[in-house]
Amino acid sequence: GQQVMQIPQYQHVQEGEDFTTYCNSSTTLSNIQWYKQRPGGHPVFLIQLVKSGEVKKQKRLTFQFGEAKKNSSLHITATQTTDVGTYFCASQGGSEKLVFGKGMKLTVNP
Amino acid sequence: NAGVTQTPKFQVLKTGQSMTLQCAQDMNHEYMSWYRQDPGMGLRLIHYSVGAGITDQGEVPNGYNVSRSTTEDFPLRLLSAAPSQTSVYFCASRGGGGGSNQPQHFGDGTRLSIL
Numbered sequence: 572g573q574q575v576m577q578i579p580q581y582q583h584v585q586e587g588e589d590f591t592t593y594c595n596s597s598t599t600l601s602n603i604q605w606y607k608q609r610p611g612g613h614p615v616f617l618i619q620l621v622k623s624g625e626v627k628k629q630k631r632l633t634f635q636f637g638e639a640k641k642n643s644s645l646h647i648t649a650t651q652t653t654d655v656g657t658y659f660c661a662s663q664g665g666s667e668k669l670v671f672g673k674g675m676k677l678t679v680n681p
Numbered sequence: 682n683a684g685v686t687q688t689p690k691f692q693v694l695k696t697g698q699s700m701t702l703q704c705a706q707d708m709n710h711e712y713m714s715w716y717r718q719d720p721g722m723g724l725r726l727i728h729y730s731v732g733a734g735i736t737d738q739g740e741v742p743n744g745y746n747v748s749r750s751t752t753e754d755f756p757l758r759l760l761s762a763a764p765s766q767t768s769v770y771f772c773a774s775r776g777g778g779g780g781s782n783q784p785q786h787f788g789d790g791t792r793l794s795i796l
Binding site for chain 1: 725739782784
């Protein structure tokens, strides 16, 4: 079945640093969704990418869909303590099922 | 607007006991699903439903049953709880029917411990 792999699984950054996390698939994806889960909370939808090469921004977060639609990236500029949490990518690949990656847990050193 | 409501929020069971995790949504969403979340494993799909009367298995369905008699409700049943089912369970729903790429809305989760 379709799988999406997230790297790295853990990321620790100093407040103010930039970093990028990646979501990769061996198959072409119809879309990619990103979710954020705060500690002790539930996943919350952030954004969806559909088109090849698509780039979307939400304040300090930049999301990109690869040209081949097999990978996606999330770049956070000037990380803040409010960015702490686990970030998931997910994709359907044409079926009803939404398959999630294992997540990237972000911790921030103030 | 309540969104997706899960009950209970916490539960402790003994091995072999049965219970039902409740999930209700008030957004008239056709698609509903159950995930379990374990450390380092991400969100794994247990069962899902594309509409009332229709259910299907996800990645890890063994030990769980579901039914979908109404659009609003999608309960998850553990018939004979095992320690391996200790986890956090999330119910989610989305609009647009089967194959839709609408975002999923998650409940607050049920933290279940099996002793």
